[in-house]
Amino acid sequence: MPLLVKARSFLRNLFLFRRVEADLDQEVHSHLEMLIEEKIRAGMPPEEARRAARIELGGVEQVKERVRDARVGAFFESLVQDLRFALRQMRRSPGFALTAVFTLALGIAANVIVFGVLQALVLRQLDLPHADRVMTLQPQEGGPFLSYPEMRDVRDDNTVFSAVAGVEIQEFGLEANGVTRHVWGYEVSGQYFEVVGIKPFLGRLLERADDDHPGASEAAVLSWSAWKSDFGADPNIVGTTVRIAKHRYTIVGVTPEGFYGTEKFAQIDIFVPMANEASLDGVNWLESRSHKDVFSIVRIKNEFTLPQAQAELKTIAARIARQYPKDEEGLAFKLARPGLIGDFIGGPARGFLAGVMGLAGIVLLAACANLGSLFAARTADRTREIAIRLAIGSSRWRILRQILVEAFVISIFGGTCACGLAWMALTGLAGWHPPSRFPFKFHVLPQPSLILMAFLISVLAGVLFGVMPLRQIFKTDPNDAIKSGGSQYSAGRRWALRDVLLAAQIALCCVTVTAAFVSLRGLGKALTMDLGFNPKNAVRTQFDLSRAGYSSDAAADHFQRQLLERVSEIPGVEAAGYANTTPLSFEQAGTAVFSQQSVDFRPSKKAFNTYFYEVSPGYLTASGTPLLAGRDVSFTDTAETPPVAIVNQEFARRLFHSEHAVGRYFKNRSGVSIQIVGIMADGKHFTLSEDPEAAAFFPISQVGDTRTSLIVRTRRDTADMVATIRDAVRDLDRAVPIQESGPWNSQLALSLFPSQVATVALGLFGAFGLLLSITGTFGLASYTVSKRLRELSIRVVLGAQAKQILYAALGRLLILLASGSVVGILLGVAASRLLSAIVYQATAQDPFVLGAVALTLLLTGSLSVAGPVRRVLDVDPANLLREQ
Amino acid sequence: MSPEQTNLLQGTLDLLILKSLIAGEMHGLGASRRIQQITGGTFLVKPGSLFPALHRMEEEGWISSFWGDSENNRRAKYYRLTKAGRRQLEVETKRWGRITWAIAQALDAS
Numbered sequence: 003m004p005l006l007v008k009a010r011s012f013l014r015n016l017f018l019f020r021r022v023e024a025d026l027d028q029e030v031h032s033h034l035e036m037l038i039e040e041k042i043r044a045g046m047p048p049e050e051a052r053r054a055a056r057i058e059l060g061g062v063e064q065v066k067e068r069v070r071d072a073r074v075g076a077f078f079e080s081l082v083q084d085l086r087f088a089l090r091q092m093r094r095s096p097g098f099a100l101t102a103v104f105t106l107a108l109g110i111a112a113n114v115i116v117f118g119v120l121q122a123l124v125l126r127q128l129d130l131p132h133a134d135r136v137m138t139l140q141p142q143e144g145g146p147f148l149s150y151p152e153m154r155d156v157r158d159d160n161t162v163f164s165a166v167a168g169v170e171i172q173e174f175g176l177e178a179n180g181v182t183r184h185v186w187g188y189e190v191s192g193q194y195f196e197v198v199g200i201k202p203f204l205g206r207l208l209e210r211a212d213d214d215h216p217g218a219s220e221a222a223v224l225s226w227s228a229w230k231s232d233f234g235a236d237p238n239i240v241g242t243t244v245r246i247a248k249h250r251y252t253i254v255g256v257t258p259e260g261f262y263g264t265e266k267f268a269q270i271d272i273f274v275p276m277a278n279e280a281s282l283d284g285v286n287w288l289e290s291r292s293h294k295d296v297f298s299i300v301r302i303k304n305e306f307t308l309p310q311a312q313a314e315l316k317t318i319a320a321r322i323a324r325q326y327p328k329d330e331e332g333l334a335f336k337l338a339r340p341g342l343i344g345d346f347i348g349g350p351a352r353g354f355l356a357g358v359m360g361l362a363g364i365v366l367l368a369a370c371a372n373l374g375s376l377f378a379a380r381t382a383d384r385t386r387e388i389a390i391r392l393a394i395g396s397s398r399w400r401i402l403r404q405i406l407v408e409a410f411v412i413s414i415f416g417g418t419c420a421c422g423l424a425w426m427a428l429t430g431l432a433g434w435h436p437p438s439r440f441p442f443k444f445h446v447l448p449q450p451s452l453i454l455m456a457f458l459i460s461v462l463a464g465v466l467f468g469v470m471p472l473r474q475i476f477k478t479d480p481n482d483a484i485k486s487g488g489s490q491y492s493a494g495r496r497w498a499l500r501d502v503l504l505a506a507q508i509a510l511c512c513v514t515v516t517a518a519f520v521s522l523r524g525l526g527k528a529l530t531m532d533l534g535f536n537p538k539n540a541v542r543t544q545f546d547l548s549r550a551g552y553s554s555d556a557a558a559d560h561f562q563r564q565l566l567e568r569v570s571e572i573p574g575v576e577a578a579g580y581a582n583t584t585p586l587s588f589e590q591a592g593t594a595v596f597s598q599q600s601v602d603f604r605p606s607k608k609a610f611n612t613y614f615y616e617v618s619p620g621y622l623t624a625s626g627t628p629l630l631a632g633r634d635v636s637f638t639d640t641a642e643t644p645p646v647a648i649v650n651q652e653f654a655r656r657l658f659h660s661e662h663a664v665g666r667y668f669k670n671r672s673g674v675s676i677q678i679v680g681i682m683a684d685g686k687h688f689t690l691s692e693d694p695e696a697a698a699f700f701p702i703s704q705v706g707d708t709r710t711s712l713i714v715r716t717r718r719d720t721a722d723m724v725a726t727i728r729d730a731v732r733d734l735d736r737a738v739p740i741q742e743s744g745p746w747n748s749q750l751a752l753s754l755f756p757s758q759v760a761t762v763a764l765g766l767f768g769a770f771g772l773l774l775s776i777t778g779t780f781g782l783a784s785y786t787v788s789k790r791l792r793e794l795s796i797r798v799v800l801g802a803q804a805k806q807i808l809y810a811a812l813g814r815l816l817i818l819l820a821s822g823s824v825v826g827i828l829l830g831v832a833a834s835r836l837l838s839a840i841v842y843q844a845t846a847q848d849p850f851v852l853g854a855v856a857l858t859l860l861l862t863g864s865l866s867v868a869g870p871v872r873r874v875l876d877v878d879p880a881n882l883l884r885e886q
Numbered sequence: 887m888s889p890e891q892t893n894l895l896q897g898t899l900d901l902l903i904l905k906s907l908i909a910g911e912m913h914g915l916g917a918s919r920r921i922q923q924i925t926g927g928t929f930l931v932k933p934g935s936l937f938p939a940l941h942r943m944e945e946e947g948w949i950s951s952f953w954g955d956s957e958n959n960r961r962a963k964y965y966r967l968t969k970a971g972r973r974q975l976e977v978e979t980k981r982w983g984r985i986t987w988a989i990a991q992a993l994d995a996s
Contacts, residue, residue: 007947
């Protein structure tokens with residue numbers, strides 16, 4: 003078998019290298035000896051015979067080299083030689099090697115990390131069987147929520163879905179083994195586990211029968227992680243009784259590991275039937291079409307396509323809209339990928355990650371440009387060596403290959419370090435909990451596929467900067483190079499590729515620096531911006547009385563007023579008040595506003611939507627919301643007195659085109675007239691980056707709500723006050739479960755979260771960009787100077803002034819720096835427009851930002867050319883000219 | 887190189903080495919002298935071409951090698967044809983026959 007023989011030879015050449023070599027050596031020598039003997043026998047004198055034999059042989063080493071070239075795997079063998087040579091080169095200049103590996107490692111790690119997050123949150127589907135059939139069903143416009151009846155109509159009328167389910171995320175007090183834990187769970191409708199299609203790890207999952215009617219079942223399913231951490235992985239868990247919101251539930255099963263609900267960044271502990279809504283939540287919205295609070299998730303039947311499903315949804319929506327014109331006018335559904343609050347934050351998340359991915363790519367490109375110019379400079383230094391190699395018969399390909407191998411070795415080292423960095427970062431991110439009571443968990447654990455990614459990026463990067471010297475090698479003319487001492491490719495008159503590379507790199511780095519400054523500035527503004535209320539020196543305590551058995555609003559009202567009285571008497575309390583919910587917290591509600599003249603209350607006839615809150619007297623003062631005109635709400639505003647409201651300036655402007663609104667009226671969606679009794683300042687309600695929105699405060703004594711957020715403004719230390727208020731609530735009723743209590747400031751941390759994340763990410767990129775431009779500029783500047791030192795000394799001798807010398811040495815570099823910076827800042831300004839969606843008031847047209855960017859670049863530039871400049875000015879012509 | 891000696895035509899070296907080994911095992915010098923002899927001194931195979939060819943053909947499995955003693959009791963590496971080598975010789979011979987026939991035809995054409 004020739005193939006087998008070949009393979010054996012290959013392995014022999016590879017592993018028995020020394021023996022093969024010794025064999026060859028002996029063979030060639032014995033051949034020489036025999037030649038000599040032959041010639042002596044033919045009558046030549048021994049000396050002459052020896053000489054003739056050597057001539058005939060043509061050199062022992064040359065013969066051996068030609069045999070080596072003919073061997074199987076000769077290519078591979080020389081590759082190994084190149085590899086050894088590359089490693090030796092790296093050992094010889096460890097500074098260069100370390101810088102290169104470090105630069106690349108950061109560049110590649112940035113890409114791998116961002117890609118890891120992108121993959122986990124956007125690219126990867128939920129980990130479900132046939133996940134491509136699972137979609138989230140949501141309204142065409144607005145938020146991701148449907149009302150329960152809408153979900154039910156789609157479920158019962160369709161032919162394209164094998165299952166349709168509703169989900170509501172809820173927090174529960176879970177009582178088990180005598181301890182109450184605060185857990186997050188899903189209320190799910192009957193077909194939920196048919197939609198997700200998973201098999202239980204233990205017991206069974208919830209079925210249609212469990213959700214048939216309120217009280218149909220008291221079954222609950224635990225998630226694997228809750229079973230593992232909260233129940234000690236008890237194998238006999240099925241059948242255990244627990245209490246949820248004071249009601250008995252039986253654990254009937256555990257979900258498999260790796261199932262964490264159908265959101266990509268949350269960790270859900272327990273699943274209960276949605277039919278029991280009223281007993282769990284205190285309010286019943288299962289029949290309300292206006293209460294849009296349900297995520298809907300569907301599984302498309304295998305025999306239908308997405309367009310077919312969408313077409314049927316259109317007819318269903320039209321039918322619902324015809325049937326319930328008042329509530330459902332203009333209803334339209336859409337299907338989207340599930341996992342990002344339905345698909346609610348899908349757009350921004352994709353946009354932001356794509357932007358960051360772009361930046362990461364830019365950083366890597368800049369790093370490659372950096373290394374490329376270093377490589378080109380090194381190659382230029384080796385022109386003479388390359389010329390000699392070419393002259394004695396080496397092929398250009400062989401020389402290029404050796405440089406490529408060197409580039410690859412560096413990029414693979416870099417990639418390996420990057421893998422380690424990315425692994426640590428992603429593991430850290432997966433175990434990290436943002437400042438929120440919401441069960442955030444980023445399922446971004448590093449995947450093995452990322453190693454492949456890192457490898458591919460490394461190879462790409464290696465090729466990118468490895469081929470930079472390509473032109474140089476192919477243009478090297480051995481004759482010229484050796485004659486002129488290898489200096490014609492040094493910083494001569496022509497613009498070299500590496501000059502362009504440096505300018506490009508500076509421009510790219512400018513983009514990252516500009517982006518970093520823009521987001522820093524935005525964050526700074528966000529931290530000091532006017533929220534419309536003052537969270538400093540205030541304590542917020544949140545609880546829901548329905549969880550403690552206060553089913554009627556009257557009972558809740560009694561408790562709330564009692565608490566307010568008690569709290570107001572605590573020494574150090576300046577003001578206190580409560581509301582059903584507060585601006586910038588999770589629970590925000592909106593409602594339609596109609597003008598006083600309206601008679602038609604279909605949604606399309608509304609004037610606008612407003613955020614609304616129900617507040618107690620004193621809330622305005624306690625929260626620091628400025629009342630600009632009119633009066634505060636009062637406990638004398640009751641269900642029996644005419645409805646009143648305090649509205650903000652934006653509300654008044656939108657309805658009356660003026661801020662003089664006190665005493666005027668508007669109508670709500672039920673057609674009830676409401677009198678405006680006060681005007682308050684505008685503020686932020688949902689996100690910090692939102693435009694001014696309308697908001698209205700209704701008297702809680704007029705409406706009634708069991709949800710309570712108590713705000714206490716204090717002169718004392720807020721941490722102290724938090725504990726005091728907690729005690730006050732407990733003293734009144736031990737059973738009231740406090741959901742959140744703490745300084746208001748720190749509870750708002752989540753609102754600042756997106757801008758903080760953006761700022762940290764962009765700041766890192768910016769710093770990395772700066773680092774790259776410093777090393778790049780410094781490298782090229784010192785290279786240029788060292789190459790032209792001789793010429794410069796001659797100029798000094800001929801009487802050139804320091805300024806002229808500097809210009810001669812570094813003038814071109816300065817032009818490069820300046821043009822690169824200008825292009826980069828322009829690009830950065832253009833790119834920063836994208837940022838304004840995430841970071842509040844991020845704009846690059848800010849003179850402060852532009853000034854800071856310019857100053858930073860100036861400083862970096864001077865810092866990186868300072869060394870070379872000194873060297874130029876310190877030139878000692880006498881010494882230098884003697885040396886060379 | 888004397889005027890009668892000719893450079894080897896591309897592809898003929900393998901054929902000549904295989905042919906020279908058909909008579910029996912031989913070391914490198916022997917093969918080289920044998921080729922010189924059977925071609926009437928037209929071809930002189932230099933070690934720089936001979937050894938790479940021998941090693942390559944060994945890796946192809948056409949010949950095998952072993953260490954033995956030469957006529958003068960010097961250790962030398964001997965080569966002998968394998969079965970695959972004999973087959974290869976037939977293939978090469980046929981191919982060469984076709985080439986010489988074709989060239990002769992071309993030259994005869996008027």
